[in-house]
Amino acid sequence: MSKISVSDLNFFYGKAQALHDISIDIPEREVVAFIGPSGCGKSTFLRTLNRMNDTIPIARVEGKVMIDGKDVYEPNTDVASLRRKVGMVFQKSNPFPKSIFENVAYGIRINGIHKNRADLYERVEKALNDAALLGEVKDRMNTSAFGLSGGQQQRLCIARALAVQPEVILMDEPASALDPIATQKIEELIVELKKQYTIAIVTHNMQQAARVSDRTAFFMLGKLVEVNPTQKMFTNPDEKLTEDYITGRFG
Amino acid sequence: MTTLTAACAFGVIAVLIFVLGYIAFQGISSLSWQFLVQTPKPVGEGGGIGNAIVGSLILLGLASCVGIPLGIIIGTYLAEMGDGWFGTIVRFVADTMIGIPSIVFGVFVYAVVVLQQGYFSTLAGALSLALIMIPIVTRTTEEMVRLVPKSMREGALALGAPQWRVTKDIVIPAAMTGIATGAMLAVARVLGETAPLLFTAFGSRFYNIYLDEPMASMTVQIYNYAISPFEEWHAKAWAATLVLVTLILFINIIVRFLTRRKY
Amino acid sequence: MSSNPNENILTGERFGAAAKKTNNILGDRIFRVVLTACGALILIIVAAMIAVMTQSSWLSIQKFGFGFLTGQTWDPIKGEFGALPFIYGTIVSAVLALLIATPISVGVAIFLVEQAPKSLARPMAFLVELLAAIPSVVYGLWAIFVLAPLLRVYVQPFLQQTLGFLPFFKGTANGIGMMSGGIILAIMITPIITAVVRDVLEAVPVTQREAALALGATRWETTKIVLANANSGIAGAIVLGLGRAIGETMAITMIIGNRPEISASLFDPGYTIASVIANEFTEATGELYLSALIEMGLILFLVTFIVNGLAKLLILSVSRQTAQSQ
Structure with missing residues (x-):
């Protein structure tokens, strides 16, 4: 069974329709990449999966987003719990104005996941370790998160997301603001995380999609043009439009 | 035209320097340790503003306890959920309240508290000051909370935090420096208030810590010294002014230093 | 996991x-x-x-009705209370303050936003704002001992010699009076008007300036276009200053002379609504007297509330305009 199953999803900002009849299945423990020209709706789509668009008053959603067989847009859904289960990493790293430790501990605390203080420490360390950051910050856990470099901040945000034990991780162009070395670390991390999590990543960088994902979805003008295994997508896509985009004829 | 506008600008600053310089010049000669600790005495016997300094601090402390938290809460409300019609009305009224003359708050508190109780009191004075502080703190808090980037809120929401925890744990701490400077400006503003205290806290010639008794304040003391016919008291007015203005400018400069990045 | x-x-x-x-x-x-x-x-x-x-203030409202606003006698002993001299004093001192403060404030704001280099504009703007931080009672003290003597000895005799044929400059030059009140109010509201005009000018989009410059306009011509754009915002700033001037209490109480008379001469003493409250409130013995003073407070409240609301609307309309044009 697919971890996430979206059917006939339409999304509106006020009267403007941003997504048209999106249907897609995302299997468990796979990385799916969303590509497409800017403004194509790939980020909007990603944000419908954890109902992050709820913060926009004029946004409206039609259709179904099933996660583990439950529609997240059902009226009795607890959005906070949904977001705990479906973690998110943003385009620009957004650490809280707290210490490195507290940044990671925050999600654990608010969700009451830890049993005691020692457990909290353990979980924070594990999350930092999983995000391949522990070695760099072990000696300064109580210093401000703003003292970290851009790439470290982004990995801190990943650690923060991992700490609440999500099952799905959404990544919205997580490496777009980073230098090549930091980007490479994030990409390695994604491949590593795939063993445990289902990951959906938005990227404008086609090489990145090719490197990290098992499956790629191509969006254009709010429509899902094609979804296929990444290998096939980049060698022999079904759609002419996809081929044109991938070979750089527009975009 | 540039000459003319520059003349305006430098002229205004010259007035500032003239006023401050004159205060420093006149005030410094009467300033002494006794002046800072003694209570007012009849003409010719010296005396000082010790009780007035303590009184101002007590009034200010009490007013801050009420005015600052309320202002922060209301400002947070306006920034976080004040975009509807109700929020718009509250914002408009709060903004308009900033411009209401301080003496009107004194009249109001007189009618509500002093008239009912039958005596002037520290509490009445502090209440009138608190009413002045609320809209000021509200205003700056709203501005500062709105400056907190959306990405930070989303980061917390994405971890499964409910809205109230996002506001309490992330947004307010992120805006705290700005909120604190706004609160300090409000403190500086009411530290200089005289009119609302004239018939609420009234004034006193003694050291006092009782909240249901009249309380001295630096500003009312300056006023009383200033309108007296005695040269000696005029000198005391200048010295007290020097103390008051130094405090207020000190707060303003600290605030300026803290918010330097903004400019 | x-x-x-x-x-x-x-x-x-x-x-x-x-x-x-x-x-x-x-x-x-x-x-x-x-x-x-x-x-x-x-x-x-x-x-x-x-x-x-x-x-x-119901006692007073009932007894005097609208006559309270037009009555010229203020006699606590006879129990007759009319607010006209105070309303007159408030309006004249405030208008005088605006006449002085508006051009200066607009000049300061233009200089700070359009002309001065940034490194100079920032500290200067801070100093101008500091003027607003000085307490009213301090301005009052300064006015009594510095401004009033200056006016009495130098300014007023000069005005009398040159413009003495005008009714504004007749009578004895004694420093304390309407003119001193207007000037001290002007100093106090200048930073407030300046701050708002600065905000308004800064809100005018850069594209407007560039468009004008691209057409070959000089810097001053460009500034004039910017000013035209910011019209209602500047009006808002002036109205805001008016609100402050109407409500200012301590400084004006200490310098205006506190005599409830209506006189054309700016040298003569006057009285304002805020001043009469500050001066007489603690001495108001009779119930009617107190009631009349509280009614003064109510009038002050309503007038400043309306004036400030108007100012806010005017300033808002600018930010809305610029928001649309951006």
Whole structure:
């Protein structure tokens, strides 16, 4: 069974329709990449999966987003719990104005996941370790998160997301603001995380999609043009439009 | 035209320097340790503003306890959920309240508290000051909370935090420096208030810590010294002014230093 | 990371999770109610102020009606109270202050926004703002001992010699009076008007300036276009200054002379609404006397509330315009 199953999803900002009849299945423990020209709706789509668009008053959603067989847009859904289960990493790293430790501990605390203080420490360390950051910050856990470099901040945000034990991780162009070395670390991390999590990543960088994902979805003008295994997508896509985009004829 | 506008600008600053310089010049000669600790005495016997300094601090402390938290809460409300019609009305009224003359708050508190109780009191004075502080703190808090980037809120929401925890744990701490400077400006503003205290806290010639008794304040003391016919008291007015203005400018400069990045 | 097979977080069907979900929703609801209630407090305070002051001045309102606003006699002993001399004093001193402060403030703002280099403009702007931080009572003190003597010895005799044929400059030059009041108010409202005009000028989009410059306009011509754009904002700033001038109490009380007379000469003493409250409130013995003074407070409240509301609307209209044009 697919971890996430979206059917006939339409999304509106006020009267403007941003997504048209999106249907897609995302299997468990796979990385799916969303590509497409800017403004194509790939980020909007990603944000419908954890109902992050709820913060926009004029946004409206039609259709179904099933996660583990439950529609997240059902009226009795607890959005906070949904977001705990479906973690998110943003385009620009957004650490809280707290210490490195507290940044990671925050999600654990608010969700009451830890049993005691020692457990909290353990979980924070594990999350930092999983995000391949522990070695760099072990000696300064109580210093401000703003003292970290851009790439470290982004990995801190990943650690923060991992700490609440999500099952799905959404990544919205997580490496777009980073230098090549930091980007490479994030990409390695994604491949590593795939063993445990289902990951959906938005990227404008086609090489990145090719490197990290098992499956790629191509969006254009709010429509899902094609979804296929990444290998096939980049060698022999079904759609002419996809081929044109991938070979750089527009975009 | 540039000459003319520059003349305006430098002229205004010259007035500032003239006023401050004159205060420093006149005030410094009467300033002494006794002046800072003694209570007012009849003409010719010296005396000082010790009780007035303590009184101002007590009034200010009490007013801050009420005015600052309320202002922060209301400002947070306006920034976080004040975009509807109700929020718009509250914002408009709060903004308009900033411009209401301080003496009107004194009249109001007189009618509500002093008239009912039958005596002037520290509490009445502090209440009138608190009413002045609320809209000021509200205003700056709203501005500062709105400056907190959306990405930070989303980061917390994405971890499964409910809205109230996002506001309490992330947004307010992120805006705290700005909120604190706004609160300090409000403190500086009411530290200089005289009119609302004239018939609420009234004034006193003694050291006092009782909240249901009249309380001295630096500003009312300056006023009383200033309108007296005695040269000696005029000198005391200048010295007290020097103390008051130094405090207020000190707060303003600290605030300026803290918010330097903004400019 | 092995997820508990019994766990379904989405609908909270996990052990203890249902309670957590209710907590989250309940927490948000309580939060919203508490914050909204505190917001409502502002409205309650203002409503209470109107109600209490109306009630406390009812005696006077009933006895004098609208005649209170036109009555010229203020006689506590006979129990006759008319506010006209105070209204006159308030308006004249405020208008005088605006006449002085407006051109200067606009000049300062233009200099700071359009002309001065940034490194100079910032500290200067701060110094101008500091003028607003000085307490009213301090301005009063300064006015009594510095401004009044200056006017009496130098300015007023000079005005009398050159423009003495005008009714404004007749009478004895004694320093304390309407003119000193207007000047001290002008100093006090200058930073306020300047700050708003600065904001308004800064809100005019850069594209406007560039468009003008691209057409070959000089810097001053460009500034004029910017000013035309900011018209209603500057009007708002002036109205805001008017509100402050009307409500200023201590400084004007100490310098205007406190005599309830209507006189054309700016050298003569006057009296303002705020001043009479400050001066006579603690001495008001009779019930009617106190009631009349509270009615003065009510008038001051309503007038400044309306004036400030108007200023706010004018300033808002600018930010809305520029928001649309951007």
